[in-house]
Amino acid sequence: MSADEKYEKAVALLCDKYNELGALPKRSDFSPDEVCFIKQKLGPWTRALEAAGLKEPPKITAKEKSRLKRERSHRRRKAANRITNG
Structure with missing residues (x-):
């Protein structure tokens, strides 16, 4: 088989x-x-x-949710640094 x-x-x-x-x-x-x-x-x-x-599989796993949150935070920090460093 x-x-x-x-x-x-x-x-x-x-x-x-x-x-x-x-x-x-x-x-x-x-x-x-x-x-x-x-x-x-x-x-x-x-x-x-x-x-x-x-x-039905879960819509989004806790691990994936955490990863997305880290990515959003990272983008916000980069944007804030661009604004302050001009």
Whole structure:
């Protein structure tokens, strides 16, 4: 089985369980081997649910928000220096 097929199988496991339960699947809904396989192919559980299209990813992460704030602050400081140094 290729890497793409394994990825698709992990996504299918999550989607099938979602359709069966009618709710987001939890780790406890799967056997330990299935949980290991899903996390190995799709990453942490939340990211796996996002990869399967069952959960919407966050609009902006805290890390990204912090980076944007630093960039704005940096631009303001540069603009203020240009004004004072003429």
